[in-house]
Amino acid sequence: MGVVRDGGAVWRELVSALEEELPGAVELRRALHATPEPGGAEVRTSALLADELPVAARSLDGTTNLVARVGARGPGVLVRAELDGVELAERTGVPYAATGGRMHACGHDVHCAALVALARAAHRLRHRLPAPLLAVFQASEERTPSGAEVVLRDAELKDDVRAAVGVHVHPGIPWGHLGADPGAVNAATYGFEITVEGSAGHGAYPHTTRDPVLALAQIVVALHTLTGRRVDPVHPAALSVCALSAGAGDNVIPDRASALGTLRTLHEDDHLPMREAVRTTVAQVAAAHGCTGTVRAHRDEPALVNDPALTGALRDAARAAGVPLAAPWRSCGGDDFARYGTSWPALMVFVGLLDAPGFAPAPLHSPVFLPPDEAVREVARAQALGYLAAAETPNPRTGQAP
The missing domain is CATH 3.40.630.10 (Zn peptidases)
Structure with missing residues (x-):
């Protein structure tokens, strides 16, 4: 041979x-x-x-x-x-x-x-x-x-x-x-883009806004806890948010914030449930801050x-x-x-x-x-x-x- x-x-x-x-x-x-x-x-x-x-x-x-x-x-x-x-x-x-x-x-x-x-x-x-x-x-x-x-x-x-x-x-x-x-x-790879839509305003009056930056910050923290609580500990998986984008001034709360991230799973049974977990986490954490959050896939490999x-x-x-x-x-x-x-x-x-x-x-x-x-x-x-x-x-x- x-x-x-x-x-x-x-x-x-x-x-x-x-x-x-x-x-x-x-x-x-x-x-x-x-x-x-x-x-x-x-x-x-x-x-x-x-x-x-x-x-x-x-x-x-x-x-x-x-x-x-x-x-x-x-x-x-x-x-x-x-x-x-x-x-x-x-x-x-x-x-x-x-x-x-x-x-x-x-x-x-x-x-x-x-x-x-x-x-x-x-x-x-x-x-x-x-x-x-x-x-x-x-x-x-x-x-x-x-x-x-x-x-x-x-x-x-x-x-x-x-x-x-x-x-x-x-x-x-x-x-x-x-x-x-x-x-x-x-691993199977799922590359995603998060978009959080809020309501813009002056940084001195945050109560008049719906701050997408704060919402996105909480989303990032929440996403990084998912693999530890949604995936069997003996199944390799990783989720990383690798890029953030929002605003342009130090006193302006923008109406939009975005992020790029990647999800990796080695076991086939984990892939779709984790994708759904990302989507629901983004939507629900954003909603808790009075914003809307959506996820768009831009790479999906087996x-x-x-x-x-x-x-x-x-x-x-x-x-x-x-x-x-x-x-x-x-x-x-x-x-x-x-x-x-x-x-x-x-x-x-x-x-x-x-x-x-x-x-x-x-x-x-x-x-x-x-x-x-x-x-x-x-x-x-x-x-x-x-x-x-x-x-x-x-x-x-x-x-x-x-």
Whole structure:
């Protein structure tokens, strides 16, 4: 299975070819890091990647989403990397740091460069590959609408994919280790906007107003108590209100206040009840202050569920390749890769950064988050392992043999 089939010859050849591609991939990573683009507008990023691929890439529905097929015809293994950056001013201080209030603070630059290296290495072995490699460079992972929706709508891919693989760096997993566990490994995500409508007036005469700022402040406090009282304590869940907006003067009570937040649940049974709890809390706390409160959803992704057969194959392949596996690991992070699992057997693998050489500990989406160049190699090898494991695993939905 995986890297042990045929004595592991394909794995060894693929790793050897990857090593030769890594210097160019590191340079590509730095170029991508220096020029992050927002979701849905990754024009330069997409063009830069297309120029580095060993085969012509196809744009999906005229968007920045790209797919490149390496190998023969027939159902292949889709391996995804993300194109977009995050709205965040970089503070890493490296010579290739981005400017302009946007950065690759989630490792997407590393993922893309690694996938180019894998595509180039696989192209050298194209006549010996166990299945075609479908390298997908997906737009707008961080934004709505999700680029995953474009990928899933593509008619050509619909019947051309036997399994989907994603790889993501993570600072909470030890360096050199892979995290791959069956079942839900990332949470269902519900991004929401709260609007509180009141009645404006002078700050000196609050009794003549219906203060939406006070109402919103109480709503924020109330929301942050929900997971502790509405969710089973052994079920992971998180709710965070992350942005507030109201008024413009120190003596004017505005007529409107708003907030942005996110709800994360790992257990399917918790998701809809918690969404409803957010809605009723906002409405009722606002009403207690003489205001009206509404909630609008602007992002709603399912939980990211790793297919058990693919996960077992990857874990076997990692052991055969001498790659250590991390302790069982899940998080309330979210990823639109979860949508791929609604159409195909899917597997997300996490690559550890904890104690990596030269890596200053920092969480994802931090202005100082900077994986070392060596992470390109680790991600590329993880992508290769995931690809081979999926290529040599019978499709659990169709029974199709490798």
